[in-house]
Amino acid sequence: TQTVSQSDAHVTVFEGDSVELRCNYSYGGSIYLSWYIQHHGRGLQFLLKYYSGNPVVQGVNGFEAEFSKSDSSFHLRKASVHWSDSAVYFCAVSARANTGKLTFGDGTVLTVKP
Amino acid sequence: DAGVTQTPRHEVAEKGQTIILKCEPVSGHNDLFWYRQTKIQGLELLSYFRSKSLMEDGGAFKDRFKAEMLNSSFSTLKIQPTEPKDSAVYLCASSLTGNNQAPLFGEGTRLSVL
Numbered sequence: 001t002q003t004v005s006q007s008d009a010h011v012t013v014f015e016g017d018s019v020e021l022r023c024n025y026s027y028g029g030s031i032y033l034s035w036y037i038q039h040h041g042r043g044l045q046f047l048l049k050y051y052s053g054n055p056v057v058q059g060v061n062g063f064e065a066e067f068s069k070s071d072s073s074f075h076l077r078k079a080s081v082h083w084s085d086s087a088v089y090f091c092a093v094s095a096r097a098n099t100g101k102l103t104f105g106d107g108t109v110l111t112v113k114p
Numbered sequence: 115d116a117g118v119t120q121t122p123r124h125e126v127a128e129k130g131q132t133i134i135l136k137c138e139p140v141s142g143h144n145d146l147f148w149y150r151q152t153k154i155q156g157l158e159l160l161s162y163f164r165s166k167s168l169m170e171d172g173g174a175f176k177d178r179f180k181a182e183m184l185n186s187s188f189s190t191l192k193i194q195p196t197e198p199k200d201s202a203v204y205l206c207a208s209s210l211t212g213n214n215q216a217p218l219f220g221e222g223t224r225l226s227v228l
Contacts, residue, residue, distance in 0.1 A: 051214050096214075099217070100147050100217040
């Protein structure tokens, strides 16, 4: 059984600030981690993924995430946020053998104030 | 390339009705997933197809939910009979097996059951 925990339900920052959205997981096998963004009324858009290699992965729109096996974490970061980054962010885990069968966290609502 | 297409975008049903949601995966993708999104339960996997074969049909949703994939480019999710608790956003996603590829999601169908 795999679980995903996103400890912050809401995060509010100002435009130009840096932000980190936290994700912790539990899973015993070969893991595949991803982040998705969901704007209001839209579907989920893929941001980035990790399955092996360099623990820091780059995604779209300046997002990056760092995998830590020791901390069981996959936190998402952005150095300078824009108002258009306001959305709900979901962390997801799956087995490497079936990357589409995702277990999602509850999501973090990011609000970027002007 | 066309993404995942879901129709309709919005559906309103009376309790007890039968509704059918439709999904066209990305051309060439052979894995297809149906997820349900609610505020309380978050994102839950309903069904999963690999090369048109039903691999998982989400135990808790078995009795009134039926997903089918009669050809590789079209899937349906039937809910019969609908209940108010089925009000949710239904998301379809597709991916290519064994490609370390994160699934791509459609825009979803928002179902309201009165």
